[in-house]
Amino acid sequence: MSESALKYLSGPVVLLGAGKMGGAMLEGWLKLGLSSDHAIVLDPHMPAEAAEALAARGVSVNPNLDTVSAPSVILLAVKPQVAPDALPRVAPLVKAGTVVVSIMAGRTLSFMTDIFGADAALVRSIPNTPAAIGRGVSVAVAGPRVSAAQRDLASALLSAIGIVEWIEDEALMDAATAVSGSGPAYAFLLAEAMAQAGIEAGLPAELSHRIARATVAGAGALLDHSDLPAATLRQNVTSPGGTTAAALAVLMHEENGFGPLLTAAIAAATKRGKELAG
Numbered sequence: 001m002s003e004s005a006l007k008y009l010s011g012p013v014v015l016l017g018a019g020k021m022g023g024a025m026l027e028g029w030l031k032l033g034l035s036s037d038h039a040i041v042l043d044p045h046m047p048a049e050a051a052e053a054l055a056a057r058g059v060s061v062n063p064n065l066d067t068v069s070a071p072s073v074i075l076l077a078v079k080p081q082v083a084p085d086a087l088p089r090v091a092p093l094v095k096a097g098t099v100v101v102s103i104m105a106g107r108t109l110s111f112m113t114d115i116f117g118a119d120a121a122l123v124r125s126i127p128n129t130p131a132a133i134g135r136g137v138s139v140a141v142a143g144p145r146v147s148a149a150q151r152d153l154a155s156a157l158l159s160a161i162g163i164v165e166w167i168e169d170e171a172l173m174d175a176a177t178a179v180s181g182s183g184p185a186y187a188f189l190l191a192e193a194m195a196q197a198g199i200e201a202g203l204p205a206e207l208s209h210r211i212a213r214a215t216v217a218g219a220g221a222l223l224d225h226s227d228l229p230a231a232t233l234r235q236n237v238t239s240p241g242g243t244t245a246a247a248l249a250v251l252m253h254e255e256n257g258f259g260p261l262l263t264a265a266i267a268a269a270t271k272r273g274k275e276l277a278g
């Protein structure tokens with residue numbers, strides 16, 4: 001039900017918050033066939049130029065809410081911290097048949113139920129920024145009122161920006177957010193840190209940045225194209241007694257290596273997700 005789900009919606013898709021992630025999702029939907037006259041963006045401080053560019057493509061930007069007909073979907077893409085102010089404004093738009101999909105980190109189905117009511121069909125999800133090139137990863141959990149058709153529609157909206165993994169247990173969402181939601185930042189940090197380390201090892205700065213970036217990107221592409229486990233791809237780089245083995249002895253140190261460091265980082269992100277729950 002992917003493309004046709006977006007092409008033949010009965011009501012509009014309302015996007016609350018057209019920032020980095022919401023904006024990338026809107027682009028994905030329009031590319032996959034959502035008619036622009038079925039797209040409504042609510043983002044009160046959007047720069048005039050961006051609002052005009054969307055309006056020129058037929059998207060309705062910040063219309064009077066009284067003129068909005070029963071939405072098929074409302075996608076909540078504001079920051080979790082502004083949710084208590086921003087969400088009640090769209091609550092009256094929720095009608096029978098509307099599915100509300102959140103991409104807010106931390107904010108729980110229970111938090112949304114308090115705003116939209118116990119009868120509302122609610123999905124909590126977490127995408128990531130490779131969504132901007134259609135390579136996102138989204139993890140999603142459906143609330144009890146979500147019908148099979150609404151789950152398919154939420155899947156179609158999230159599939160427009162990459163792959164979707166549905167889970168049944170909402171308690172896993174903060175850890176999933178820490179791994180895939182925040183995860184691209186860890187990979188970008190790896191490229192930054194490798195470039196800096198190369199400079200400290202004597203490489204000219206520009207060369208170091210270029211080869212570190214291309215190496216992280218190339219390794220990601222190889223991981224994507226290969227059927228081999230990541231550990232095998234790593235072993236394929238590692239000649240016995242060679243240079244990689246010397247580096248990995250540092251990076252795979254049981255106490256101070258990458259493993260315990262990432263475990264601590266992901267625990268910190270998971271904890272922050274719980275704090276944002278509200």
Ligand SMILES: NC(=O)c1ccc[n+]([C@@H]2O[C@H](COP(=O)([O-])OP(=O)(O)OC[C@H]3O[C@@H](n4cnc5c(N)ncnc54)[C@H](OP(=O)(O)O)[C@@H]3O)[C@@H](O)[C@H]2O)c1
Pocket residue numbers: 016017018019020021022042043044045046077078079080082085086103104105126127128129181182
């Ligand atoms: N970025 C990520 O990697 C990522 C990944 C997964 C999930 N998320 C989630 O996605 C959500 C958005 O994150 P983001 O990175 O896209 O942030 P962002 O770029 O700041 O986007 C949020 C947008 O909402 C707008 N906004 C603020 N108050 C609003 C209101 N009352 N009504 C409507 N729009 C309002 C903001 O406008 P102003 O700039 O004018 O305030 C901004 O355009 C967050 O909940 C985050 O947890 C983000």
